[in-house]
Amino acid sequence: MSTDILTQLQTTYDQLLTQFFSTVSYLSQRHPLVAPEPDPSDPYTNPPAVHAQAVQTPTATNPDGGSAQNGGLLPGPEDTDRSVYPLRPASAGTFESAQRELAEDLVAKAQQIEFLISRLPGIGRGEDEQAREIRELVERVRAMEVRRKTKRKEMRETLRKLDGVVLGMAQSVDYEEEEEEEVSNAGHDGANGTVAGV
Template sequence: MTADVLTQLQIEYNKLAVQFFSTFSYLNQRHPLVAPPEIPGLRFTSQQLAPSGPGPEDTDWPTRVLAEFVLRPTDENTFKEAQQELANDLIFKTKQIQQLIARLPGIDHDEQQQAEEVQQLAAQVQEIEKARQAKRKEMRQLVKKLDAVIAAFLLEKGGVCDEDQGGRSTTG
């Protein structure tokens, strides 16, 4: 069970990482364009700067790579709603992860309690193994008895008992 929980936990952490990346990408690309406030003492103001395209160092990039980073702003209300929904999704995913962590064994036990529990489980395994060996021995004895009964029955009915086959009888 612990392995299942750990696997689920890893899957959920991977999903959370994807959600973080997707949320960051959405917020980065879809935020409403707002001019920054004027800061006194700056050499250039937003009115003095003309919008520009990619610089000369960006001209060798494939168009598809540049298209991934293009800003596609949405209106402010849509952005705020999406921002709230993305935040709720992240909170929900972290709560799922917290529930999985709570299901892990030993989360509320100290090391000594966990060691005692391991010893108890080891003792249970030994008891079960002894019981299994006893049942296996009993099964072998019952098989021998059954072979003897079948051999006696076949001898009584005129069959041939072949001792080379472990006492099991065959008809001739």
């Protein structure tokens, strides 16, 4: 039973790791883009006026087909064309709903792991009680080992007796066949002598 629980626990841990990876992947690839706070001393935080107007037009859409949000930002080519994991921002409502669902799944899986751990043998027992149970189990194993050795001796003795019986039967069968052959040969010799005498 404990082996089965350990197997379930290992499987559940593997599933939790997969869920963590999927959650981080979703959050890193589907989060809405947020413009950085403008820094007058850093020209790269203020996009060029032409690009900003093109991006902030109402017709600009994100890869999911919705309009660009959070200041009208869209991912650049470094996040889409050349990226192994392309950035595809989701709408704020969709993203928040997915975040909540992913968090609930992680909590449910963690509760399943906690339940399996609570069913492991020895949980909730003191050290003295566990040591006493181990001593009892050791004594039972020793007693079983003595019984096993006794049964092995009995088995070997029975096997030796059985070999003796089988070999005895084989020898008696061979002896009877030899006697029959001798009687048969003697009969043929007598018959041959009679015929020769006539």
